[in-house]
Amino acid sequence: MPAHASTAPLTPPGRTHGVLDVFQHRYLLALLVRKEVQIRYRGSLLGWLWSYVKPLVQFVVFFVAIGVFLGMNGRVEFFPVYLLAGTTIVTFFNEAFTNGTRSFLDNAALIKKIYLPREMFPIASMLVAAVNTLPQIVVIVAIALVIGWSPSMLSIGAILLALLIVALLATGLGLLFGSINVTFRDAQSFVEIITMCAVWASPVMYQWQMVAGAVPEWLFTLYRLNPLTVAVELFHIGIWAPLGPADVEPLPSLWTFAGIALGVAVVILLLGQLVFRRLEGRFAQDL
């Protein structure tokens, strides 16, 4: 192997080509994700079964507490499915974003000792969150199938588009706030507040018509510009709407706003990359 040493050019160590570089290190990325996934249920008897039990219990709780006690079952048809669909995608976002923000701190020992493309860490956090979301999607699809879900290409496409938007958005935000968090731990607390609001700033617990009826037109446009609102609605289109609830009405100009949301997610990813690049040089000394 010494032969390839003399042919390689002299280069500054520790420079990357950004997020794309991570995909040249697919193998390491896969191992990092697998590590997190493997240790999640280490030492538990039921293991990954818990990931299926949790959303099932959530479904029952939603059905009884919010559906029956609060009377939402009467106002929105298949309300527990509606609620679980929205919760699933928002949970994916929150987990990917929160863990992405903490990812550089959590891996401080590595970052300070060994060079590897550090964009790897928020991306790994997002992928781990995605793996954790899969059982939830399986459960909700299973419930929907029992109730009479007949998916079309459109509904599958809507689900995938929502996942893509959230994956890009959470990775970008994770890079952005994670980089800031290395020096200012305030970022972590700020992100906690954002994720707390996320579930209320999108139509998870209620329907978009309630927002449209309560706020002026411009505010409703702003509401629809929130990529999470779009992602939640896409999940509703994909899982809840095919069940055939009465008076189902997609979010006005849903597909236009879906395009905008995808654009916003890409811009935030680029912004995250930019901020990361500006701050990365200080990681090893600030951590």
Added chain:
Amino acid sequence: MHKTSDTTSIVVDGVHKTFRLHHTHSFKETVVAAFKRKKLTTEFRALDGVGFEVHQGESVALLGFNGSGKSTTLKMISGVLRPDSGRVLTRGRVAGLIEVGAGFHPDLSGRENIYLNAAILGMTKKETEARFDDIVAFSEIERFIDTEVKHYSSGMFLRLAFSVAIHTEVDILLIDEILSVGDEPFQRKCIARIRELHAAGKTLVVVSHDLDMVSRLCERGILLQDGKVRFDGPSGDAVALMRSGH
């Protein structure tokens, strides 16, 4: 500009690095300190124009007392830190035996940790598979390879971690103060292995406080003092100069 021949392996050229030590750790403290006109930060110059070149196949010891900038220089070469000014260039793959076991996870088995840590050090799956048996044999923990690392004794842990690091496919190997691991027979084995790598044409940069060992292992010594190169030449002379105490 430096003239670099095509056997140059590492270039460190006029590198400066200043660390800013913050004296305040919250916004409140900062405001209070600003009112009292106290100093908010102190600058610490870790590297003050360090420059040297290492050719392929050389073995170099970085010497100096605590705080002279040895480890900072090593981190510059590995890419963990970046110079404030000046430049660092390397040719080929660099791997650092800088703090062994940084990438180990206690809940994974020895086997899983070998794959993970090798990947962190830049190895592909194929390369790891090809060396897997050597790594296990070198660490002498065959019986426990499928046991979770948290059940290992500290000696076993270090042996495995070191074994992975020393079997990575690299052109430049950075070694920071890790030869103090394990018992004496294992240490001897490590040094023998490092000599093997050196004989195979790898470039070595070693930081250690064990001066005798270092002067036997490396032919060249670079003595750093207050972030500057004080001496660059045969390692025996560098050690003698350092021992003479000025």
